[in-house]
Amino acid sequence: MAVQDAGRIDDRAGVAFFNDPRVRSWAYQLLLIAFIAWLGFVVVMNVRANLQAQNIASGWSFLNNTAGFGIIQTLAAYSEAASYGRALWIGFLNTLLVAAIGVVLATILGFIVGIARLSPNWLIARIATVYIEVIRNVPLLLQIFFWYFAALRAVPDKRSKISLFDTFHLNIAGLRGPKPIFEQGSWMIGVAIIVALVVIYFVRRWARRRQAATGQQFAMFRVGLAILIGLPLVAYFIAGMPVTIEHPVFNETGPVLRRGFELGTGFNLIPEFLALLLALVIYTAAFIGEIVRAGIMAVDKGQTEASNALGLRQNPTLRLVVVPQAMRVIIPPLISQFLNLTKNSSLAVAIAYPDLVAVGGTVLNQTGQAIEIVAIWMVVYLTISLITSMVMNWYNNAIALVER
Amino acid sequence: MAQYDPNAIAFVREEMVPDMPAPASEHGVTGWLRKNLFSSIPNAILTIVGLYLAYITLETLLGFAVFEAVWTGEDREACVDAHGACWAYVGAYLDEFIYGRYTFDERWRVNVVYLIGAIGIAWLVYEHSPRRPLVGAAMLTAYPVLSLILLTGGNFVYSATFIWTCIALAAVALIIAFIVPTLTKSEPLPVIKSVAAVLGAIAVVLFVCSVNFGLPEVETDRWGGLLVTLVIAVTGIVFSLPFGILLALGRQSNMPIIRLICIIFIEFWRGVPLITILFMADVMLPLFMPKGVTVDSLVRPMVGVAFFASAYMAEVIRGGLQALPKGQYEGAQALGLNYWKMMRLIILPQALKLVIPGIVNTFIGLFKDTTLVSIVGLFDLLGQVQLSFSDPKWSTHQQGNTGYLFAALVFAVFCFGMSRYSIYMERKLDTGHR
Secondary structure: OHHHOOOOOOOOOOOOOOOOHHOOOOOOOOHHHHHHHHHHHHHHHHHHHHHHHHHOOOOOOOHHOOOOOOOOOOOOOOOOOOOHHHHHHHHHHHHHHHHHHHHHHHHHHHHHHHHHHHHHHHHHHHHHHHHHHHHOOOOOOHHEEEEEHHHOOOOOOOOOEEEEEEEEEEEEEEEEEEEEEEOOOOOHHHHHHHEEEHHHHHHHHHHHHHHHHHHHOOOOOHHHHHHHHHHHHHHHHOOOOEEEOOOOOOOOOOOHOEEEOOOOOEEEEEEEHHHHHHHHHHHHHOOOOOEEHHHHHHHHHHHHHHHHOOOOOOOHHHHHHHHHHHHHHHHHHHHHHHHHHHHHHHHHHOOOOOHHHHHHHHHHHHEEEEEEEEHHHHHHHHEEEEEEHHHHHHHHHHHHOOOO | OOOOHHHHHOOOOOOOOOOOOOOOOOOOEEEEEHHHHOOOOHHHHHHHHHHHHHHHHHOOOOOOOOOEOOOOOOOHHOOOOOOOOOOOHHHHHHHHHHHHOOOHHHHHHHHHHHHHHHHHHHHHHHHOOOOOOHHHHHHOHHHHHHHHHHHHOOOOOOOHHHHHHHHHHHHHHHHHHHHHHHOOOOOOOOHHHHHHHHHHHHHHHHHHHHHHOOOOOOOHHHEEEEEHHHHHHHHHEEEEHHHHHHHHHHHHHOOOHHHHHHHHHHHHHHHHHHHHHHHHHHOOOOOOOOOOOOOOHHHHHHHHHHHHHHHHHHHHHHHHHHHHHHHHHHHHHOOOOOOHHHHHHHHHHHHHOOHHHHHHHHHHHHHHHHHHHOOOOOHHHHHHHHHHHOOEEEEEEOOOHHHHHHHHHHHHHHHHHHHHHHHHHHEEEEEOOO
C-alpha cells in the first residue's frame, strides 16, 4: 500500500474545490447541522414564549406536589395525599406488571399457536391459521375495547359471580381468587428455593462431566424437579407451615348493599387489567405464532434426517437438534415482540387502566406540565427499548455461528 | 442368453400388470381423514377437541351475526328482545361511520374523493390497464391537491408573514441553485431551471388552494369515521415511503454526522409507543409554533403518525439495502453512476423488491394504528363507533358487540386485502435469482 501511495498522482489537481467528495460531504453535513441548530433554536424560543403566555413554569418541582387523585390498582403504598412523583412511580409499576405477565402468557400461547400451525393435523393447522389471520388484521385498540366494554360487561354484577373450581370467581368487579398469606418464618422457604437452584446447578455440572467422561446418563430432569419441590417443602414444614391461603369472602345473604365480595379478601384483578392483559396476550400471541412457525421451518429438513440417521428418536431429535437451531431464529424477533407488547400496554389509557401513560395523562391535565410529562414517558420507554436492544445484541453475539 | 424350451414354461406374461389401486386407507375421503385428522390416538383427540372448538366459535359467531341478527328496524325496540347483532343500528349509523359529522349537503365531495381514489387504485393495481405511469403520477400529485380542496373547501387565506417567508425561501433556493454549479464549474442554467420548476409547482398548488371555487368550508372537527381513518392512513403511507427511504439511505451513509442524526431519529420514534407520540403532537406541537400559528387538530396526529411510520419504514428498507450483495454497489460505481443515480437505477429497485412484505406490513400496522387517534379526541371509525354507543335511541345489550364486529370487519377487509396484494406482488416480481 505504502508503495502505491507514494507513486499516486494527486487526483485533486484540476478538480474544482467543491467537486472534491470530502469537501462536499462536510459541506452537506455542516449544512444539516446548521439547519437542525436553527430549528432547535426557533422551537426553544417559541416554547419559551408560549409557556410564558400560558403562565406555566417549567421545571420538576411539581413532582413533589400532592397528587390528590386515587389510583385503582396500586402495587406499592399510595394514597391521594402522595406526590405526583409517587403516582407516576405507581403507574410505572402497573406498566411493568401487565407487561411481565403479558410476555409470559403471550409466549406460551404463541408457541402453542405456532406449533399448531405446523401440525400434521389438518383441522388444528387450519384453526391456528384462521386465528392468526383474524387477530392480526384487527386493530389492538378495537380488541381492548371489545374485551373491556363488551365481553367483561357481560359477566354477572357485583352481587353475584361465576366460579371456576369454586376457587376463581368472576364478576363485573374483576377476577377474585385465593391469596397466599406469608406469616413469620416464610423467609425460610425463599432461602430453600435459592439453595435448591444452587444445588441443581452443581448436580447438573457434575452430571454433564460424568456423561462426557463415561457416557452414563443421569435423569437430570426428574432429580432436579424433586430437589426444586422437595427442599422448599421440607423448609415449609420445618418453619411450622407459615403460609396460609385466604379465600375471598362472598356474602350471599344480608343487606343487599353488603352482598358480594367483602373488600380486601383474597386477591383481586381489576377488569381493566384483565381486559388489557387478554387483548395484549391474544394479539401478541398471533405475531409470536408466526415467528415460531418461521423459526421451525427455517431448520433444514436435512438436520432432522441426519439426526434420525444417527439413531436419535423423535423426542431427542426435537430437543437436541431442531429446537436449539430454531431458537436462534426465533429469539431476536421474539424479544422485539416483547418490546412491542410493553409499548402497546400504553393503550391502557383508553380503558383507564392506571399505567404510566394513563397516570401521566392525569398529572398532565392537572398541572399542565406537558413537556416534563412527555419527557418522562419518552425517557422511560426509550430506556426499556434500549435495554431490550442491548440484551438482543448480547444474545446475537453469544449465539452467532462461528464459521471457519 | 440361455436357450430354453418355450413349451416347458407353463405361463409367460406378455404385458405388464396394471398398478393395483392404493388401499382404501390411503386415498379418497377416508384415506384423507385418516392421514390428516386421525393418524394416531392423540391426533384423533386433538381433532375432536378442534372440531368442538370450531363448532362453538362458528355457532356463536354465525348465530350472532347472521341467524339471530336483526336487519331492519327504526330504533332499539327492534333489537331489544333479540339475541343477535343489531344490524339495523349499524344501518342507521352508517353515514356517521363513513363521514362523521361532515356537513350533510357537502358529502358528495367526500364521495367524489372516495370514487377517484378507488378508481385510481384499481387502475394502478390492475396490471394490464393503459398509461399506468401517468395515472400513478396523477394519483401522487394532482389527487392529493384535489382531495385537499374538495374535503376542506379550498379558499385558503394566507397571512402576509407566510407569503413573505415563502418568497424569501424561494429566493434562497434560487441563489443556492446558482452558487453550487458555479462552484463546481458547471453550467448553472439547467439547475436553476429545475429548481424553478419545483418552486413553480409549489406556487401553483398554493395558488389553486387559495382560489374560491364556491365550496363551503367544512372544518376538520366535523370530519369523522372512515374519512379520518383513510385520510390519516393515506397521508402516513404516502409520506412514510419516501421519507423512510431517505432515512434508510442516511443511516447507511458514510457521512458520520448524517448517519448519527438518522440513527437517533429512527431509534427515537421506534423506541416510544405511538400513543405518547400522539399526546406529544397534541400538547407539544402547538407549543413549538410561533405565537398566533395554530396547528389543525387533524394535522397534529397526522404529523405524529407519519414520522412514526417513517422510522419503521426506514428500518424495513435498511434490511433490503443490507441484503443486496456488495457487487451491486461496486458494479454501479464501476459504470460511473453517481450516488443518486446508483440508488435510483440499481440499488433501490432491487432492495425495495426484496422488502415488499415488510413494507406492506408497515402499511397494515399504520392502518391499524390510526385507531389510536380516537384516544386524543379525534373520531376515526373506531372513535365514531364508540361515540354511537352513547345514543339512547339504539342502546341495547348487543349494541357494543355489533359495533365492534362491524368495525373489525371493515379493518380486516382493508388489512387482508393489502396483505393478499403484497403476496401477489411478491410472486409477480420474484425473478427467481436464488
